[in-house]
Amino acid sequence: MSKRRVVITGLGCIAPNGNSVNEFWHALTSGVSGLGTITRFNPLGLPAQSAGEITDFCPEKRLTPRNIRRMDRVIQLGMCSGLEAFDDSGIQLSDKVRERVGVLIGAGIGGIETIENTTIAMSVEQKKVSPFYIPSSIINMVSGDLSIELGLKGPNLAITTACTTGTHCIGIAARLIAYGDADIMIAGGTEASVTPSTVAGFTAARALSSNNKNPKEASRPFDRDRDGFVLGEGSGAVVLEELDSAKSRGARIYAELAGFGMSADANHMTQPSPGGEGAARCMYSAMKDGSINPEEVDYINAHGTSTPLGDVAETLAIKQCFHQTGAKLAISSNKSMIGHLLGAAGGVEAVATVLSIYYGVVPPTINLDNPDPECDLDYVPHNARETKIKTALSNSFGFGGTNGTLAFRSFAA
Numbered sequence: 001m002s003k004r005r006v007v008i009t010g011l012g013c014i015a016p017n018g019n020s021v022n023e024f025w026h027a028l029t030s031g032v033s034g035l036g037t038i039t040r041f042n043p044l045g046l047p048a049q050s051a052g053e054i055t056d057f058c059p060e061k062r063l064t065p066r067n068i069r070r071m072d073r074v075i076q077l078g079m080c081s082g083l084e085a086f087d088d089s090g091i092q093l094s095d096k097v098r099e100r101v102g103v104l105i106g107a108g109i110g111g112i113e114t115i116e117n118t119t120i121a122m123s124v125e126q127k128k129v130s131p132f133y134i135p136s137s138i139i140n141m142v143s144g145d146l147s148i149e150l151g152l153k154g155p156n157l158a159i160t161t162a163c164t165t166g167t168h169c170i171g172i173a174a175r176l177i178a179y180g181d182a183d184i185m186i187a188g189g190t191e192a193s194v195t196p197s198t199v200a201g202f203t204a205a206r207a208l209s210s211n212n213k214n215p216k217e218a219s220r221p222f223d224r225d226r227d228g229f230v231l232g233e234g235s236g237a238v239v240l241e242e243l244d245s246a247k248s249r250g251a252r253i254y255a256e257l258a259g260f261g262m263s264a265d266a267n268h269m270t271q272p273s274p275g276g277e278g279a280a281r282c283m284y285s286a287m288k289d290g291s292i293n294p295e296e297v298d299y300i301n302a303h304g305t306s307t308p309l310g311d312v313a314e315t316l317a318i319k320q321c322f323h324q325t326g327a328k329l330a331i332s333s334n335k336s337m338i339g340h341l342l343g344a345a346g347g348v349e350a351v352a353t354v355l356s357i358y359y360g361v362v363p364p365t366i367n368l369d370n371p372d373p374e375c376d377l378d379y380v381p382h383n384a385r386e387t388k389i390k391t392a393l394s395n396s397f398g399f400g401g402t403n404g405t406l407a408f409r410s411f412a413a
Contacts, residue, residue: 003178003179004177004178004179004180004242004243004244005178005242005243005256006174006177006178006240006241006242006243006256006257007240007241007242007243007246007253007254007255007256007257007411008238008239008240008241008253008254008255008256008257008354008408009088009089009090009091009239009240009241009246009251009252009253009254010085010086010087010088010089010090010091010186010238010239011084011085011088011237011238011239011254011351011354011355012080012081012082012083012084012085012086012088012188012235012236012237012238012351013081013084013234013235013236013237013347013348013351014054014057014077014080014081014234014235014236015027015034015052015054015232015234015236015338015341015348016034016035016052016053016054016055016232016233016234016337016338016339017032017033017034017052017337017338018034019054019056019057019058020084021084021088021351021355024348024351024352025352025355025359027337028334028337028352028363028384029361029363029364029384030384031337031363031364031366031382031383031384032337033216033217033219033336033337033338033366034052034053034232034337034338034339035050035051035052035215035216035218035219035230035232035337035338035339036050036051036052036053036215036216037049037050037051037212037215038050038051038053038194038199039053040053040194040195041194041195041196043199046199046200046203047203047208047210048199048202048203048208048209048210048212048228048230048231049212049215050209050211050212050215050218050230050339051194051199051215051230051231051232051233051339052194052230052231052232052233052234052338052339052341053194053232053233054077054192054233054234057076057077059076059079059080061080062079062080062083062084063076063079063080067145069132070132070135070136071136071141071145072110072111072113072114072136072137072192073111073113073192073233074107074109074110074111074112074113074137074139074142074190074191074192074193075111075136075141075142075145075190076192077190077191077192077233077234077235077344078105078107078142078146078188078189078190078235078237079142079145079146079149080235081188081190081234081235081236081237081347082103082105082142082146082186082188082235082237083146083149083150084237085186085188085237085238085239086150086186086239088239089184089239089241089251090249090251090252091184091239091249091251092249093150093151093152097183097184098151098152098153098154099153099154100154100182100183100184101150101152101153101154101182101183101184101185101186102147102152102154102155102156102157102173102176102181102182102184102185102186103142103143103146103147103152103154103155103156103157103185103186103187104143104155104157104158104159104169104170104172104173104176104185104186104187105142105143105146105158105169105186105187105188105189105190105235105237105347106139106142106143106158106159106160106161106165106166106168106169106189106190106343107139107142107158107160107165107189107190107191107342107343107344108160108161108162108163108165108189108191108193108342108343108344108398109191109193109198109342109343110137110138110139110160111136111137111138111139111192112137112192112193112195112197112198113192113193113195114133114136114137115137116195116196116197118130118133139158139160140157140158142158142190143156143157143158144156146186152186154181154182154183154184154185155173155176155181155182155185159172160343161398161400161402161404162342162343162398162399162400162402163303163305163340163342163343163345163346163396163397163398163399164346164396164397164398164402164403164404165189165342165343165344165346165396165398166188166189166236166343166344166345166346166347166348166349166350166396167189167346167347167349167350167394167395167396167404167405167406168262168346168396168402168404169187169188169189169346169347170187170188170238170240170257170260170346170347170350170406171257171260171261171262171404171406172187172260173185173186173187173240174187174240174257174260175260177240177241177242183241183242183245184239184240184241184242184245185239185240185241186237186238186239186240187237187238187240187347188235188236188237188238188344188346188347188348188350188351189235189236189341189343189344189345189346189347189348190234190235190236190343190344190347191232191233191234191235191341191342191343191344191345192233193231193233193342194231194232194233198231199231202231205270206228207228207229207270207307208228208229208230208231209226209227209228209229209230209306210227210228211227215230217367218230218306219306219335219336219337219339219340219367220306220336220367220368220369221302221304221305221306221311221333221335221336221365221367221368221379222304222311222315222333222365222368222371222372222375222379223306223367223368223369223370223371223372224370224371224372224373225369225370226306226307226308226311226372227308228306228307228308229305229306229307229335229339229340230306230335230339230340231339231340231342232335232338232339232340232341232342232344233341233344234338234341234344234348235344235347235348236341236344236346236347236348236349236350236351237347237351238347238350238351238354240257243256253411254354254355254357254358254411255354255357255358255408255409255410255411256408256409256410256411257406257407257408258289258290258291258292258391258407258408258409259286259287259288259289259290259291259292259405259406259407260285260286260289260290260404260405260406260407261281261282261283261284261285261286261287261288261289261403261404261405261407262282262285262402262403262404262405263278263279263281263282263285263403264278264401264402264403265277265278265279265401265402265403266278266401267401268401269399269400269401270399271309272309272310272313272314272397272401273313273401275313275316275317275320276312276313276314276315276316276317276318276320277317277320278317278397278401278403279303279313279314279317279395279397279403280316280317280318280320280321281403282395282397282403282404282405283317283318283321283393283395283405284321285405286393286405286406286407287393287407289407290407290409292391292407292409294321294322294323294325295325296390296391297322297325297329297391297392297393297407298329298330298387298388298389298390298391298392299329299330299331299332299353299356299357299362299387299389299391299392299393300318300329300330300331300392300393300394300395301332301333301334301349301352301353301356301392301393301394301395302314302331302332302333302379302395303333303335303345303395303396303397304331304332304333304334304335304336304365304379305333305335305340306333306335306336306340310397311372311375312372312374312375314395314397315374315375315376315377318331318377319377326377327377327378328378329377329378330362330378330380330385330387330389331365331377331378331379331380332362332363332364332365332379332380333365333379334348334349334352334363336364336365336366336367336368337363337366345396346394346396346404346406349394349396350394350406350408352394353392353393353394353406353408354408356389356392357389357390357392357408357409357410358410360386360387360388360389361384361385361386361387362380362384362385362386362387362389363380363384364380364381364382364383364384364385365379365380365381365382366381366382368381368382389410390409390410391407391408391409391410392407392408393405393406393407393408394406394408
C-alpha cells in the first residue's frame with residue numbers, strides 16, 4: 001500500500017519558559033530564558049547547580065488529586081501536554097473513532113524522582129513501598145494513563161532512546177498512521193529528571209555546565225565559551241492525523257510531517273561520530289523519506305546542546321548534508337532558553353518547529369555572544385527572525401549514538 005499523508009492538528013507543551021503552547025511560543029520568540037538555580041533540591045556541593053525547571057505547574061487543572069498522587073512528575077507533565085494537544089486538535093471521540101486513535105509518548109529516564117524517594121524511604125526511613133511505586137514511575141504509563149483518561153483504544157506504546165526519544169516517538173507514530181495502524185496518534189516526549197542523582201550522574205560524566213553564577217547564560221549553543229548543557233524538564237506532544245481524516249472534519253492543520261529519518265553513529269556511548277557522519281545520514285534519510293531536496297529546506301531546529309563536541313559535530317553534519325546551501329540555512333537551538341530536556345527535547349522542539357512554519361518565525365539562539373570559529377553557520381543569534389518557511393528539519397541525537405530527524409512541510413489546503 002502507498003503511504004498515507006500525515007499532518008499535525010494539535011499541539012501541547014510545558015517548558016521551563018512556558019506552561020502552555022502559547023506561553024512557550026511567546027517566550028521562545030522573545031528570547032526569554034527559563035533557566036535558573038536549582039530549587040527542587042539543595043544543589044550545594046554539586047559543580048552544576050543550574051537547571052530549566054517548570055515553575056507554577058498546576059496539574060490540578062487537568063488531573064484529579066487521586067491521579068496526581070499516583071503519578072510521578074514525569075507522567076503528570078506528559079499527561080498535561082498530551083491533553084492540551086488533544087484539546088487543541090478539536091477531535092470528537094465516538095466509539096468507532098476511539099479504536100483508531102493511539103498514544104506514543106516516551107521518556108529518556110522516566111520516574112526517577114519516585115525511584116529516588118522510594119529508595120530513601122526503604123533504606124533510611126524503613127517505610128513500606130507504595131503499591132503504586134511501579135505504575136507511577138515506569139515510562140510506558142504516560143501513554144497508558146492518557147489512553148485510559150481519554151478512552152483511546154488504538155496503539156498504546158512508548159519508546160525510550162535517550163535524548164532522541166521525543167523525535168523517535170513522533171516519527172514512529174507517524175508511520176503507524178502512514179501504514180494504516182491508526183488514523184490519529186498523540187505523540188511526543190516527557191521528562192522530569194531535575195533530581196539529585198541525575199544531576200550528580202551527568203556532572204560525573206562532565207556533561208553539565210558549571211556556570212552557576214549566571215544560570216540564564218549557562219546554555220550557549222555554538223558559542224566558544226560553552227562548557228556543557230543545562231538539564232531541563234518538560235513535555236511536548238503533537239496530534240498527528242491522517243490527512244483525509246483531518247480534512248473531513250475541517251481541522252486546523254499546522255503543518256505536514258513529510259519525512260522521518262533514523263541512524264546510528266556506532267561510535268561511542270556519549271560522543272558523536274567523527275565529522276557528524278551519523279547525524280548527516282539521519283538528515284539525508286528524513287529528506288529522502290519526504291522526497292525533499294536539500295535546497296528546499298529553509299530552517300533547522302538544531303539539537304544544539306551547548307556541548308563542546310556536539311555542537312561542532314552537528315555543524316559539520318549540516319555542512320556535509322547541505323554543501324553550498326548550508327550557509328543559507330537558518331539554524332537555531334531552543335536549548336539556549338530551555339536547557340536540554342532529554343527525552344522531552346524532541347517533543348518540545350517539534351512543537352517549536354511546527355509553529356515556526358505556521359507563523360513564519362525562526363526563534364533565536366540566545367547567549368551566542370562569541371561564536372565558535374568551528375561553528376560558522378547562521379544560528380540566528382539573539383533575536384527572532386520573520387521569514388517564510390516551507391520546509392524545516394528538527395534534529396535529536398542521543399547517548400548510545402541514536403539519531404532522529406523529523407522533516408516538516410508547510411501545508412496549503
